[in-house]
Amino acid sequence: MEPPAAATTATKITKKHHRHVNNPFPSPPKSLPFLTGGLTFNPVTIPPSPADFPIGRDFRLHWSPKHGGLVSVTHKSRPERSIWSTVPGQAFVSAAAVETEVEESRGSFAVKDGDVHLAFDHQSVDEIRVVGSETESPAAMLTGRVFGANRKRQSKNRDALFFPHREARYTILFSQTSGNEVGFEIRIGDPNVIGIQNPESGRRLMRTTSIKKSWKKAKKGKKKKRKLGFWRSCSWNPRGFAAVTSSEDQETAAAAATATTTPAVRELNRVVVTYSSDRDEMFYGFGEQFSHMEFKGKRVPIFVQEQGIGRGDQPITFAANLVSYRAGGDWSTTYAPSPFYITSTMKSLYLQGYNYSVFDLTRHDRVQIQSHGNRMEGRILHGDTPTELIERFTASIGRPPMLPKWILSGAVVGMQGGTEAVREIWGKLEGYEVPISAFWLQDWVGQRETVIGSQLWWNWEVDNDRYGGWKELVRDLGDRNVRVMTYCNPCLAPTDGKMNRKRSHFEEAKKLDILVKDRDGQPYMVPNTAFSVGMLDFTHPKAASWFKQVLKEMVDDGVRGWMADFGEGLPVDATLFSEECPIEAHNRYPELWAQVNREFVEEWKSNRGEEDEEEDSLVFFMRAGFRDSPKYGMLFWEGDQMVSWQRNDGIKSAVVGLLSGGVSGYALNHSDIGGYCAVDVPFLFGKYRRSEELLMRWMELSAFTAVFRTHEGNKPTSNAQFYSNHNTLSQFARCAKLYKAWYFYRVQLAKEASEKGLPICRHVFLHYPNDRIAGKLTYQQFLVGTEILVVPVLDKGQKKVKAYFPKAGNSSSCCSWQHIWSGERYREEGYEAWVDAPMGFPAVFVRAGSSVGDELLSNLRSFGIL
Structure with missing residues (x-):
């Protein structure tokens, strides 16, 4: 009988864009179960006692055969402390062949594991050796096998001479990549099939021409290692199997074993x-x-x-x-x-x-x-x-550049409405003496109404009907040291319904063949609310150069900053110029998008030469990102929070995103003041409108982030705005001055972010790692650098907050935190205190006696708010 044909693991992609009624409680995506297996090692080739292997100059890989075998990595400065170690006696490398299923709907994805064809959850370590021992940077390499047994088939075929046994070779290479970093690379080979002797059959496998010894029937639940010429038995043996690895008889056994089995899998696709x-x-x-x-x-x-x-x-x-x-x-x-x-x-x-x-x-x-x-x-x-x-x-991954000081100097006023609306609000803000760094005008391209509210025309040129006298507006603001910022994203919308367009960027990109394609080779039209868009393919070298020209035309009109929106929605069934797997490219796309924007900023600066002044530098901010995005992005914002007090999507989640991002290298980050997403269909979905109280508390929170920027939200008329009335304008002016008061420290922290990657806003854990109470905090409070502690009001109607003053690791260095409004001091002794926080007086503390605290308090007095 011929063995069955080889099978391949497939990717199933399902589009859900146009479904009008869906399960309101979708189940979590199914995933591969937690794999647990045994670990074995070859006593002939693996040291029988603990041994160390060099990894470069500064690291060691330690092997111990005790408790079933363990591998760990240590640094020479602290050899007693492992920075990575395996679980004794347990497999630390496994592999599987799994069907991949992806469901996609308008930027939301569910990646699922489908049928599991193979699961190699057991591991052998056959060899540990040093590679490049004669060099200054030797590496440690482990090789062996991952394998598993099909127990169902074993129980059904007790009389069979052989069971099918699949396995794959693996290698792990540990190498030093810097004085404080070890790289690891795991490679899994293709699976192959060998025969396994059935201990239940009562037969014995003999090969008298090559070996005079017989196999002893392995006992279930015991391990047995035995060197039999060029035969070798599997050292892991809980089920009583002995592996046949003779080059000749392996083929015979494998053919017999697989003759009636399911199709073999050519490739493992999970590590x-x-x-x-x-x-x-x-x-x-x-x-x-x-x-x-x-x-x-x-x-x-x-x-x-x-x-x-x-x-x-x-x-x-x-x-x-x-x-x-x-x-x-x-x-x-x-x-x-x-x-x-x-x-x-x-x-x-x-x-x-x-x-x-x-x-x-x-x-x-x-x-x-x-x-x-x-x-x-x-x-x-x-x-x-x-x-x-x-x-x-x-x-290792990269850090952001130093931000232009102008964006750190005052409020970024996010609003819409056209030239006259901007001039009107500008006049009001001057009346309230609001320090302004820029006007961010996302509707510079024009607006249209859709099912989710007002949305922009995704065609990146100024709409002269909405912003008549655009260049004059930009110039007038610039004369008062106020910049103009705009909006763009990597998608382009057809402009058939826009009568006043000068160019159609979508048609230009389509003609240049630089849009992401579908499987038929046509531009991939990605659904977005009530319209569909084409997406620039930044794996195509012409796409970046074309888009940089679009940015240049924008900047030539005097614009000095922009929101570089989106980047998270590359379809997973797209066809790219690079021919790379779109599922892998999906996570890379936001980095490519950031890179294009950053390259333009650097090229523009270089082309200006001696004319370039720091105060005239460009800046862009993004929401989508991946691991290396801090290297390319200049500034981030947290995307679209709800206009609510909610935990998972609202003002609280804005704090969590700020702090978790800071741990992960997103050093310069902020949120939309007041949130973005409003929903106003109370009889169906509830009423989510931005209240005046929420807006004003969010102002207090944002006054202690990298950038202080407003957003009208997706439904401006349903939301309280900073310009709504005297109360909101007064609070906006007060918080903008509060933000301005620590400008000197913000510049220092932005410089530290560019040089060390440390965030401006920091979870308390970063400086109090030994305080477990501090480590368990989420949104309740945060540090600004090391000298300011902020405990924001994040609940409706709240006028007091519970502040926690973490315990200093060294009692001799214990200091006090001074409340900026009352002057009361609280020592770093690991205790909580209720602190008053009426509107306009957020609970903020500075290190008592610090130069930062003294200057901040002095500035608050000079601004007349203390």
Whole structure:
């Protein structure tokens, strides 16, 4: 009988764009189960006692055969402390062949694991050796096999001489990439099939011409190692199997074993690595996360997408899911994930590449990373403090440039309405003595009404009907040291319905053949609310140069900044110029989008030469990102929060996103003051309108972030605005001055972000890693640098907040925090206190006696607000 034909794992992609009624409670995407298997090692080739192997000059790989075998990595400065170690006696490399299923709907994605064809959950270590021992940077290499057994088939065929046994070779290479970083690379070979002797058959396999010994029937549940010429038995033997690996008889046995089995799989497409974790270890990072700061006990998927509307807060998540498939999102959905973490025990790791991955932290004693593909690359970091680890991580991935000082100097006034509306609001703000750095006018391209509210014409040229006298407006603002900022994104909309257009960027890009294509080779029209758009293919070299020219025309009119929106929605069934897998390219696309914008900024600066002045520099801000985005992006914002007090999608989530992003390298970040997404269909979905109180409290929060910027939201007439009345204007002026008061420190912190990668806004854990209460905080409070502590009001009607003053690691260095309004001092002794926070007086503290605190208080007095 001929063996069955080989099977391949497939990717099934389902589009849900046009479904009008959907499950309001979609189940979490199905995933590969947590793989657990045994570890074996060859006693002939593996040292029988503990041994060390060099990894470069500064690291060692330690092997111990005790407790079933263990591998760990240490740094020479602290050889007693492992920065990565496996679970004793357990497989640390596994592999599988799994069907991939992806559901997609308007920027929301669900990546699922379908049928599992193979799961190699057991591992052997056959050899550990040093590669390049004669060089200055030797590497440690482990080789062996991953394998599994089909127990169902074994139970049905007790009389068979052989069982089919599949296995694959793997290699792991540990190499030093810097003085504080170890790179690891895991490669999984293609699976092959060999025969396994059936211990239940009562027969014996003999080969008298080559060997005079017989196999002894292995006993179930015991391990047996025996060198039999060029025969070798499988050292892992809980089920009583002995592996046949003779080159001749393997082929015979494999053919017999597979003659009646299911089709073989040509390729493994999941790599799984498992390693140890402490029971109480806390995990931070994973990019910009909005619901949680600490992730022990959770499965964290790493895939760029829309964050969702509600993200678990009800009833809005129910409603969003009902009308658009998975549009509500959940706790894990985010625009800017990163396969990176830091733990409370000062361990840190990140993955390289762009494959979809899941970090499974649900077990108390181990971590499991499941990654798509047949290889996994990453880095393990050494450091003694959270800030040290962030510095070393960002030294590797890249850091943002120094922001132009002008955007840090005052409020960025986000509004719409046209030239006359801008001039009118400008006059009002001058009357309230509001320090202004820029007007951000996203509707410079014109507006149209859609089902979700007012939306822009995605054709990146000024709409002269809406903004008549555009150049004069830009010039007049510039004369008063106020810049103009605009809006663009990597998508282009057909402009057939726009009568006053001068150019159609969509038609130009289509003619140049630089749009993402569908599988038929036509421009991929991506649905977006009531209209569809083409998406620029930045893997095409002409796309970047063409878009830079679009930006140049915008900047030539005097614009000095823009929102570079979107980037998270590359379809996973697209066809790209580079011919790369679109699922992998999906996570890379926001980095390409950032890179194009950043290259334009640098080229524009270079072309200006001696004419360039720092105060005339360009800046752009983005929401979508991945691991390396901080290298290319200049500034980030957190996307579209609800105009609410909610935990998962509202003012609280804005704080969590700010702090988790900061841990992950997003050092310069902020949110829309007041949030963005309003919903005004009370009889169906509830009423979500921006209240005056929410807007004013969000002003207080944003006064202590990198940039202080307003947004009218998707339904401006349903929302309270900073210009709504005297109360909102007065509060806006007060908070803008509060923001201005620490300008000197903000510039210092922005410089530190560009040089060290440390965020302006910091989770308390970063400077108090030994205080477990501080480590468990989420949105309640945060540090600005090291000298300011902010405890924002984040609940409706609240006029007091509970502040926690973390315990200093060294009692001798204990200091006091001074309340900026009352002058009352609180010592760093690890205790809580209720603090008054009436409107206009957010609970803010400075280090008593610090130069930063003294200057901030002095500036508040000079502005007349203290």
